Amino acid sequence: MSPRRVRAGSDAVGRQDRPLRITVDGEPVDGIAGQTIAGVLLADDRLAWRRGRSGAPRGVFCGIGVCFDCLVTVGEERDVRACRRRALDGDVVTTQSRQDAEPAPGTEER
Amino acid sequence: MTHRHVVVVGAGPAGLAAAEAALSAGARVTLIDASDRPGGQYHRMLPEAYDAARPEVLHHGWRAFDRRRRRVLTRPRCAWWSDTSVWALERPDPERPGPPRVHVLHGPVDGGGRRRLTLDPDALVLAVGAHDRVLPFPGWELPGVFTAGAAQALAKGERVVVGDRVVVAGTGPFLLPVAASLLEAGSRVLEVLEANTRGTVARGWSRRPWQLAAQAGKSGELAEYAALLIRHRVPCRTGRTVIEARGDGRVEEVVTARLRADWSAVPGSERTVAVDAVCVTHGFSPQLELPVAAGCALRTSPGGEFVEVDADQATSVPGVYSAGEITGIAGAPAARAEGALAGWLAAGGDPRASALRPLRRGRDQGRAFAARLARAHPIGAAWSGWLRPETVICRCEEADYASLCRAATRPESASARVAKLETRAGLGPCQARICGPTVAELNTRLSGAPVEPPAEGLPAPVPHRRPIAQPIRLGELAAPSEPAADGSAPRHL
Structure with a gap:
């Protein structure tokens, strides 16, 4: 087993789930309103979605927008921190790789 | 009533307390946080969309926090700018005393079409917190x-x-x-x-x-x-x-x-x-890029580098105050006391007010607690014995330990700046936020040369210098910024 979302029925905080659906590289992934894109991916048992310079898989590390490991493309926007961006129903998410990408994607914008 | 405009960056325990105290002292407050809800990491709230009936089960001191956030955010003199990142602090004239100009972006995280605004506060309170080391x-x-x-x-x-x-x-x-x-x-x-x-x-x-x-x-x-x-x-x-x-x-x-x-x-x-x-x-690394951009002096302690503040939470830059984990890792109670002191004094409140006495005491106890914390949970010097030549040190650039050793022990690349360019350690998207302290420590140890003279024509290397504090897209940079001057400042973003 792996990452997952606490089931709403047994969650002590008493939450109301409103479902949403995003696509990741064309595949539909279900989540709930309020989750970050990283949260949706983790709860769907996806631990990694980005590839580093060597091709090594990466997912969430710091979880609070500091490490930039979890970057994804949302619609036309590259380099969005998945751990901080709330997922919106219909978001079209594309995974990224830094392999063979020189200079590093996005760095010219920073 | 002072009617000063105080900008507070960070709505965690320190920032929220600062905003509340500044409002009590009569100031107009703009409270800025990158998140869509207040609380910071300590009181990280569930998303509004979860519509949680019992959020308090996940929190320590929820009721006090909940009361405070409602009190602060509903005050007419408080502008609550959520989803807002400070991407730069600018000192148009470094000779002129006073707080820097605050450049912010408002909108979805790392989104392309965010609103760009600037603020020229009378005083600035930095309460931006820390992240795991x-x-x-x-x-x-x-x-x-x-x-x-x-x-x-x-x-x-x-x-x-x-x-x-x-x-x-x-x-x-x-x-x-x-x-x-x-x-x-x-x-x-x-x-x-x-x-x-x-x-x-x-x-x-x-x-x-x-x-x-x-x-x-x-x-x-x-x-x-x-x-x-x-x-x-x-x-x-x-x-x-x-x-x-x-x-x-x-x-x-x-x-x-x-x-x-x-x-x-x-x-x-x-x-x-x-x-x-x-x-x-x-342990924790304080987020120092904004204090460094504001020109605040840092102090080095056994627990690492922090923003230097005086007994009034004032930094070395007039009009700039600091509170919470960036002044020392002491936990939420100390952060609240520091924040309240900083907010009150930034707003021009009376430094002799009797309400400040318990706050100063709380702050001093917090500092003593921080010192004990650092003594009880130090990082042992022999940790680098776990490393192997192929162990990744800089996650972004995948620079390994062997490459760092090579660069640090060759005289032509032993300086931090050259080693950085050669290994690329610290040059990736995170801008050395994760590996910075580690690379500095290993480099010092390996080369045996801690102090480095600045290269000719270049400013001295400062590890926390990140003039662009948060990513901004070229389109956003090119767009004109809205001055949020007195009166025209949006109440809530």
């Missing part, structure tokens, strides 16, 4: 290795648990709430490992025990977490840590080892534990 070890870049803060944020902030068989390791009291969060959300926590030996921890905490009594709120909170771990029969061990994570494409097992007081691993003490996630923290 994690030392590298073989395999720490594998998916399934999380910072303790990530596990906490996911469990508390959106009810996602990182795994079902989890080891929590590193050093500091933060290990306990993280393990407690995981247990609450239904994970199995296999063990909690404090790297420091029982002797180091006991000596650090029990020196001057009366100082601890003053932080009774904090120790009561920790005792509750400890009781929860006992109830769930989670073993808590001192003098042991995770020295390696292994797995094919994701973490599948960790190797733990017994540590001596200097954090050297005891040969033959290794154990292999099957896990699906591991959560690690070795």
